[in-house]
Amino acid sequence: MTKAYGQVVANDAIDLTVGRNSIHAILGENGAGKSTLMKLIYGVESPDAGEVLWDGQPVTLSSPAEARRLGIGMVFQHFSLFETLSVVENISLIVPGKKADLAARIRALGQDFGLDVDPFADVHSLSVGERQRVEIIRCLMTEPKLLILDEPTSVLPPQAVGLLFDTLRRLRDRGVSILFISHKLDEIQSLCDHATILRGGRVTGNVDPRQHDAHDLARMMIGRDMPPPLHADPLPVGDIRLELSALDHQPDDPFALGLSGVNLRLHAGEILGIAGISGNGQGELARLISGETRLSPARRDDIRLMGRGVAHLDPAARRALGFAFVPEERLGRGAVPEMSLADNSLLTAHPLGLLKRGLIDRRAEATFTAACIRDFDVRTSGPEAEAGALSGGNLQKFIMGREILLKPQVLFVAQPTWGVDIGAATAIRQRLVQMRNEGVAVLVISEELEELFEICDRIQVLHKGHLSPSLDARTTKAEEIGRWMIGAAGVPA
Amino acid sequence: MSRMIPHLVRRDRASLRMAVLAPLLALAAAIFVNLLVFLAMGKNPAAVFYALLLEPFLGWSSFSEVLLKTGPLLLIAQGLAIGFRAKVFNIGAEGQFILGAIFASAIPVYFPQATGQWIWPAMLLMGALGGALWAVVPAFWRVKLNANEILVTLMMSLIAAQVLNYLLLGPWKDPMGFNFPQSVMFQYDAMIPILLAGTRVNVSLLLALFSVLVAWVYMQRSFGGYQFLVGGLAPKAAAYAGFSESRAIWLSLLIGGFAAGLAGAAEVAGPIGQLQRGISTGYGYAAIIVAYLGGLHPLGILASSLLMAALYIGGDNAMVSADLPIAAVRVFQGSLLVFYLAAITFVRFRLVWPQHKAGAA
Ligand SMILES: Nc1ncnc2c1ncn2[C@@H]1O[C@H](COP(=O)(O)OP(=O)(O)OP(=O)(O)O)[C@@H](O)[C@H]1O
Numbered sequence: 095m096t097k098a099y100g101q102v103v104a105n106d107a108i109d110l111t112v113g114r115n116s117i118h119a120i121l122g123e124n125g126a127g128k129s130t131l132m133k134l135i136y137g138v139e140s141p142d143a144g145e146v147l148w149d150g151q152p153v154t155l156s157s158p159a160e161a162r163r164l165g166i167g168m169v170f171q172h173f174s175l176f177e178t179l180s181v182v183e184n185i186s187l188i189v190p191g192k193k194a195d196l197a198a199r200i201r202a203l204g205q206d207f208g209l210d211v212d213p214f215a216d217v218h219s220l221s222v223g224e225r226q227r228v229e230i231i232r233c234l235m236t237e238p239k240l241l242i243l244d245e246p247t248s249v250l251p252p253q254a255v256g257l258l259f260d261t262l263r264r265l266r267d268r269g270v271s272i273l274f275i276s277h278k279l280d281e282i283q284s285l286c287d288h289a290t291i292l293r294g295g296r297v298t299g300n301v302d303p304r305q306h307d308a309h310d311l312a313r314m315m316i317g318r319d320m321p322p323p324l325h326a327d328p329l330p331v332g333d334i335r336l337e338l339s340a341l342d343h344q345p346d347d348p349f350a351l352g353l354s355g356v357n358l359r360l361h362a363g364e365i366l367g368i369a370g371i372s373g374n375g376q377g378e379l380a381r382l383i384s385g386e387t388r389l390s391p392a393r394r395d396d397i398r399l400m401g402r403g404v405a406h407l408d409p410a411a412r413r414a415l416g417f418a419f420v421p422e423e424r425l426g427r428g429a430v431p432e433m434s435l436a437d438n439s440l441l442t443a444h445p446l447g448l449l450k451r452g453l454i455d456r457r458a459e460a461t462f463t464a465a466c467i468r469d470f471d472v473r474t475s476g477p478e479a480e481a482g483a484l485s486g487g488n489l490q491k492f493i494m495g496r497e498i499l500l501k502p503q504v505l506f507v508a509q510p511t512w513g514v515d516i517g518a519a520t521a522i523r524q525r526l527v528q529m530r531n532e533g534v535a536v537l538v539i540s541e542e543l544e545e546l547f548e549i550c551d552r553i554q555v556l557h558k559g560h561l562s563p564s565l566d567a568r569t570t571k572a573e574e575i576g577r578w579m580i581g582a583a584g585v586p587a
Numbered sequence: 588m589s590r591m592i593p594h595l596v597r598r599d600r601a602s603l604r605m606a607v608l609a610p611l612l613a614l615a616a617a618i619f620v621n622l623l624v625f626l627a628m629g630k631n632p633a634a635v636f637y638a639l640l641l642e643p644f645l646g647w648s649s650f651s652e653v654l655l656k657t658g659p660l661l662l663i664a665q666g667l668a669i670g671f672r673a674k675v676f677n678i679g680a681e682g683q684f685i686l687g688a689i690f691a692s693a694i695p696v697y698f699p700q701a702t703g704q705w706i707w708p709a710m711l712l713m714g715a716l717g718g719a720l721w722a723v724v725p726a727f728w729r730v731k732l733n734a735n736e737i738l739v740t741l742m743m744s745l746i747a748a749q750v751l752n753y754l755l756l757g758p759w760k761d762p763m764g765f766n767f768p769q770s771v772m773f774q775y776d777a778m779i780p781i782l783l784a785g786t787r788v789n790v791s792l793l794l795a796l797f798s799v800l801v802a803w804v805y806m807q808r809s810f811g812g813y814q815f816l817v818g819g820l821a822p823k824a825a826a827y828a829g830f831s832e833s834r835a836i837w838l839s840l841l842i843g844g845f846a847a848g849l850a851g852a853a854e855v856a857g858p859i860g861q862l863q864r865g866i867s868t869g870y871g872y873a874a875i876i877v878a879y880l881g882g883l884h885p886l887g888i889l890a891s892s893l894l895m896a897a898l899y900i901g902g903d904n905a906m907v908s909a910d911l912p913i914a915a916v917r918v919f920q921g922s923l924l925v926f927y928l929a930a931i932t933f934v935r936f937r938l939v940w941p942q943h944k945a946g947a948a
């Protein structure tokens with residue numbers, strides 16, 4: 095299969111054979127062409143050359159509907175749910191049946207596979223992790239013969255990953271073939287029996303991942319040795335940069351989870367990690383800290399930034415105090431998909447001299463964007479590329495880069511390496527540690543405990559809207575964090 | 588399994604060529620379909636199209652009338668397009684136009700004896716303020732009560748028409764006017780100076796042309812315009828960056844009202860010369876079509892306003908020379924918009940014809 099987007103050959107004469115009863119991994123760096131290949135198989139994009147054989151018969155896959163008719167199902171890297179509809183309404187768009195029956199099946203599947211979700215919840219009130227559960231359930235309900243999962247585990251909590259893998263193994267044993275994309279090599283080794291490795295749009299290897307260690311696989315993927323992880327040595331911390339005191343907040347949506355009594359202190363020169371399963375209040379906490387949700391001026395001191403009460407200030411005013419933020423949703427929140435990267439620089443980097451008397455300085459804008467692309471190894475055709483055309487990981491690198499180039503005093507990152515390949519993930523983590531060493535206060539929300547242990551000085555756990563006391567990342571055991579994550583430790587229950 | 592019908596595939600990036608081509612395709616399609624309509628009506632299509640599309644451009648006097656109509660359409664559409672790009676749908680320009688005309692008329696109605704070259708500029712200013720003021724209501728309701736601005740602006744237009752009726756039948760009626768619902772004729776200094784000698788085209792056309800420049804700088808180069816665009820394309824990204832949503836709503840509606848009010852003032856202080864019921868021939872609504880046909884781009888709108896103005900004049904011609912009912916002209920305008928909306932799909936999508944592959948299962 096070959097597919098080019100303008101000058102970029104995303105897939106270059108790729109051969110792929112997926113067997114029955116097989117869980118088949120597609121491995122590759124950000125921008126290697128994995129999602130593109132999956133879109134060709136699911137009929138979202140049409141190939142420039144090449145053909146698909148299904149059960150030995152040549153088929154033309156010109157639309158997802160057709161692919162579904164053949165028995166191909168797909169869960170996307172970026173979600174495709176309608177926000178204003180409920181879970182069951184979204185599912186009924188693809189799966190025929192009465193709503194009540196569908197709701198019952200959703201509950202049953204959720205229980206079977208550990209994908210708990212309320213069928214009548216509105217999608218806009220769900221966290222990213224919960225939305226993904228809905229996508230997976232929707233896909234399973236069409237009873238596919240080939241199931242494509244594009245980075246399904248990037249936002250799932252660890253327990254749910256285990257359960258999902260059980261699901262996938264069960265499906266495989268029933269004869270379903272599975273195409274599985276992930277940047278987490280340990281997952282691939284525990285789940286998959288075959289791996290096709292892509293680099294720059296071409297197949298560079300076909301291996302049995304169980305026969306190779308993670309290091310080997312990584313080298314095949316990026317074509318060179320991995321940089322060693324940079325462990326963070328403790329540093330004397332500086333002044334308090336961000337402080338939340340007994341913060342209570344109930345979002346407008348009466349069914350959304352509120353926050354209660356949240357205490358947090360972030361100092362210059364440290365990385366504080368917020369662990370927890372998504373859907374426990376992370377989204378609301380992030381919006382409160384960023385200013386996308388504001389409190390009344392009377393409660394301004396509930397959130398203090400750089401020594402000032404800011405709970406009533408909008409994001410622009412908080413940024414003016416030296417705050418920068420990378421949200422978990424990259425498309426549509428951290429970046430405007432229809433705009434060029436250059437115009438996306440402007441979104442938050444406009445104070446860096448990209449404006450002249452209220453007019454956009456195109457030259458400065460292009461220079462900044464080019465620097466961001468270069469420094470953060472964003473693989474793209476250039477500053478004029480539309481943000482929506484970047485691969486998931488490359489867009490994340492771009493937004494991280496833009497916020498870091500702002501030289502913030504406080505850097506807040508949600509899911510810093512979600513969807514980023516291991517080479518780039520290491521680079522991002524190193525960059526965060528480097529920022530901390532330079533005296534920046536860094537706050538990270540992540541579902542990956544390993545990542546938090548690697549870079550953080552302290553960890554606090556969010557569970558049902560309560561934030562645990564601060565735990566020392568160097569001495570606390572993973573089990574203890576785990577207990578806090580399910581509410582089995584300390585006061586909140 | 589292969590499908591026999593062509594289908595749409597999203598393009599890698601928006602196609603500039605299609606963006607430019609779309610209005611032309613729409614015009615071609617509208618001409619073709621209306622040709623069938625005219626034939627069915629038993630009219631001679633050649634005569635109709637000659638009167639509708641060519642005659643307005645033949646001869647200085649009819650072309651100057653086209654320019655006269657271009658002014659208000661251009662001004663209103665420029666103002667509306669800014670809001671449309673931020674997804675704020677002000678469709679009540681008609682009412683804002685009327686209020687502009689009323690506010691401007693207040694000066695000559697209450698000071699019919701006043702003289703001096705300050706009068707017509709003051710009237711234009713009053714008109715712009717009146718139009719903007721009329722837009723304050725929907726803006727306030729949208730921001731504070733989340734009331735849909737489409738409905739509110741539309742209803743405000745109906746109210747504006749009644750306010751105009753009341754004034755013309757009551758307090759502002761010309762006592763010497765044989766009971767016609769119209770104000771006194773305005774004095775000389777209340778009239779905008781003529782720009783092109785021997786025609787009715789006045790200085791307000793320059794204002795309209797100037798609005799192209801202002802809109803272009805604002806939308807294509809300014810940070811304010813950029814914030815607008817982000818708000819329209821990705822509201823969450825605007826919230827993330829801290830661009831105020833309510834500011835975009837206020838500005839959209841106020842700019843739209845300001846421009847429409849200005850156009851209304853220029854109409855009473857220009858070709859009409861008094862306040863009367865027929866001050867607008869649907870400019871406020873036609874400008875919506877103009878804004879979209881121009882691709883919501885300042886330069887595109889310059890071209891589309893000229894086209895729409897020509898259709899107005901051509902419609903009058905066709906009524907006289909080809910015996911075409913005015914409704915047929917409206918159908919033509921409407922079909923132009925419909926075809927345009929269909930055509931712009933292809934800016935972001937392309938058509939893929941089914942490939943006939945041997946052995947397709
Ligand atoms: N619609 C598009 N228009 C232009 N270029 C595109 C488009 N979609 C993908 N590309 C380009 O094709 C290449 C492959 O992208 P793809 O999304 O398949 O990568 P990926 O392997 O899934 O990466 P990631 O791990 O980051 O998700 C990238 O260089 C990307 O920028």
Ligand SMILES: [Mg+2]
Binds near residue numbers: 171244486
């Ligand atoms: Mg991808």
